Structure formats: structure tokens, C-alpha cells
Amino acid sequence: xxxxxxxxxxxxxxxxxxxxxxxxxxxxxxxxxxxxxxxxxxxxxxxxxxxxxxxxxxxxxxxxxxxxxxxxxxxxxxxxxxxxxxxxxxxxxxxxxxxxxxxxxxxxxxxxxxxxxxxxxxxxxxxxxxxxxxxxxxxxxxxxxxxxxxxxxxxxxxxxxxx
Amino acid sequence: xxxxxxxxxxxxxxxxxxxxxxxxxxxxxxxxxxxxxxxxxxxxxxxxxxxxxxxxxxxxxxxxxxxxxxxxxxxxxxxxxxxxxxxxxxxxxxxxxxxxxxxxxxxxxxxxxxxxxxxxxxxxxxxxxxxxxxxxxxxxxxxxxxxxxxxxxxxxxxxx
Numbered sequence: 001x002x003x004x005x006x007x008x009x010x011x012x013x014x015x016x017x018x019x020x021x022x023x024x025x026x027x028x029x030x031x032x033x034x035x036x037x038x039x040x041x042x043x044x045x046x047x048x049x050x051x052x053x054x055x056x057x058x059x060x061x062x063x064x065x066x067x068x069x070x071x072x073x074x075x076x077x078x079x080x081x082x083x084x085x086x087x088x089x090x091x092x093x094x095x096x097x098x099x100x101x102x103x104x105x106x107x108x109x110x111x112x113x114x115x116x117x118x119x120x121x122x123x124x125x126x127x128x129x130x131x132x133x134x135x136x137x138x139x140x141x142x143x144x145x146x147x148x149x150x151x152x153x154x155x156x157x158x159x160x161x162x163x
Numbered sequence: 164x165x166x167x168x169x170x171x172x173x174x175x176x177x178x179x180x181x182x183x184x185x186x187x188x189x190x191x192x193x194x195x196x197x198x199x200x201x202x203x204x205x206x207x208x209x210x211x212x213x214x215x216x217x218x219x220x221x222x223x224x225x226x227x228x229x230x231x232x233x234x235x236x237x238x239x240x241x242x243x244x245x246x247x248x249x250x251x252x253x254x255x256x257x258x259x260x261x262x263x264x265x266x267x268x269x270x271x272x273x274x275x276x277x278x279x280x281x282x283x284x285x286x287x288x289x290x291x292x293x294x295x296x297x298x299x300x301x302x303x304x305x306x307x308x309x310x311x312x313x314x315x316x317x318x319x320x321x322x323x
Contacts, residue, residue, distance in 0.1 A: 031318040035311070037200060038207025045208055055233075058224050067221040071211065153204070154197045161193050 003095065010091035019089035026089060030160075033082040040075030041149045043068040048149075051142025053133030060129045061138075090163055099159035103152060110148040117141035166261060176250075177257035185255035192252060199248040203314065205241030209234040210280075210310055213287075217303025219296070227299055231287035238280070265319035272316055276309035 001009070010016055019025050050056045050064040059067070087094050094100040121137040128134050134142075176182060185191045215221045216230040225233075253260050260266045283302045290299075 027319070027322045031315065034200070034318055035314045037204055038211065038311075038314070041204045042208030042211055045204065046212065059222070067212075067215070071215075150201060153200055157197045157200055158193050 007091040007095040010088060011093075016089050016091065019085065029082045029085050029089075032078060033086060036075050036078040036082070037153065038075075039071055040079050041153065043071040043075060044149065045146065047072070048142040048146040051134055051138050052146070053131075053139060057132035061125060061134060062129050093163045097159055097162055099155050099162055103155045103159060106148055106152045106155060110145065110152070113141055113144045113148065166267070169261070173257045173261045176254040179254055181251055182254035182257065185251050192255060195248045195252050199245055199252070202241045202244030202248065206238050206245060207241075207310065207314075209237035209241065210306055213238075213284075214303035214307045217299040226290070227287050228290045231284050231290070235284040235288060238284075242277075242280075260320070263320055263323050265316050265323045269313055269316035269320065272309060272312045276306070276313050279306055279309055 011020075019029070046056065047065055047068050050059070050061055056064050117138070121135060121141070128138065133139070185195065212221060213230055213234040216225070216227060216234075222230050253266075283306055287299070287302070
């Protein structure tokens, strides 16, 4: 089964059609996906701002992370669940969308950025936790994250016009 | 009633050169939408943190006044971006949007949210002590609720 056939099979399945053609479920999924931006990206920006050394210097990096953690994880959980269901409802159309492909690549890159941050400079966080301006590699991670989320939001919004 | 009173404003918006510009090029509206969402992130992100401070979850080293000033600035940037991009999108199809029921709800909620926002932040910025915590819990929650209402009604415009 090719990727195309898999997406076709997904989109033709009973529940995919049910979501796509429902009066309430699809708008609620899409609305939640858009508005949960305020929770997910709206909270991760504060951690990025702290990593960049642009503000919140009265709080250590760990403190800032603890402030945003529950809302960030909650927000991204909503994003993932609604995002996967939206893809499931429109699998074939996503397959044909170059914006969707770009969005996946950007999300992957953001994941790599987080993984690299945790595997390298974040291991020595205790040394720079309280520093107003964190070391270059931490600032880089924050800056990349911020730019990636802006790009992901843009591509995600543009994608909806081309589906 | 309000709809009829505002008809001259709706027609005027519709006739603006900027409105014709948005209508004229297919890519302008989507770009405005992107910036509208980026503004939303700033607004919700800052109102959210302010509400969390009111609830006593974050920024314990800072007074409510300090958080209101810092976060108030960020929300002002977010709100300005949203108002400019939102108005341009509205103007591109003013009659259509003015007749859309979700849009009417959104504008009513928006009016309430802006008034509440200005009142709460203006009051909070000069709050000397964090006394009467219950008051701030209510104020922060109300703001968040109003803005989320604006967002929900806004998303509904596309589905009506």
C-alpha cells in the first residue's frame, strides 16, 4: 500500500467521513486547533523569551519553565489530538497539500531543536539557570523555537486555504 | 437596530481603497489571517499569564501591578495587530460580515472585552498591594473568558 493509497483509505473510512461531513464535530475540532494556539504557542513564547534573555530575568530558567509547563503541555496535547483528527478527516487533501508537507518538516525541525537543546546545553542548566542572559546555545534554541512557531502558524493557516 | 445604525460605517468601510486592495489580491486575505493569529498568540499569551498571576500560580516575586504593566504592554501589541488586520478583513466584505450572526456576537463580545481589559489593567497597574485576592481572581478569569468568547465567535464566522 502506497502512502497515497493509505491516505485514500483513511479518508474513505467511516469515521473520517463522519467527521468531515458533521455539522458540529469538524468546526469544533478546527476551532479548538486554532484557539489552543493561545495556550500552546501562547505559553511556549515566554520560555523562549527567557531563553533568549529578552525578559523575565527575575526568574530562573527552571522557574519560568515550571510556570508555563502545565499550560504548554496541555496546549500541545490539544493541538496534537485535534491535529491528528483533522488530518484523519482530510487525509487525502493533506497528502496533496505542499503546505502540509512544509508544516510537517517544520514541526520535525522544531522537535530536533528541542531534542538538541535537552541533549546539550540544557544538561548543564544548573550552571546558567539564574543568568539573565543564558549562553549562546540556549539563546539559539529559544530563537529557533520562536521563529519555527511563527512559521508553523503561518503555514498552518495558509494550508487551510489550499485544502 | 445597532446593525442599521452602523450601516453608513459598513458602507464606508466597504468603499475604502484598502478594502478594494484586500479584495483585489487573493493572497492578501490569507496573510492578514496569519498576522491576526500571531496577534492572538500575543494577546492570549499575555492575558493568560496575567490571569495565572491573579490566580496566584506564576510570577510570585512580582506584584499584580508589575505583571499588569508588563503583560499589558504585550497585550496592547497583540490587540493592535488584531484590530488592524481584523478591520481590513472586515472591510473587504463589510456587508457580508455585518450580516453574519457570529460576527455580530464577536463584535459585541469584543466591545465588552476591550472595556473590561482597559478597566482591569488600568486598575491593576496601580494596585498598591495584592489585597482582595478574590477580586483579582474574578477580574483575571473574566478577562480570559471574554477574550476566549471573542475567539470562539470569531472562528464561527467562517462556518455560518
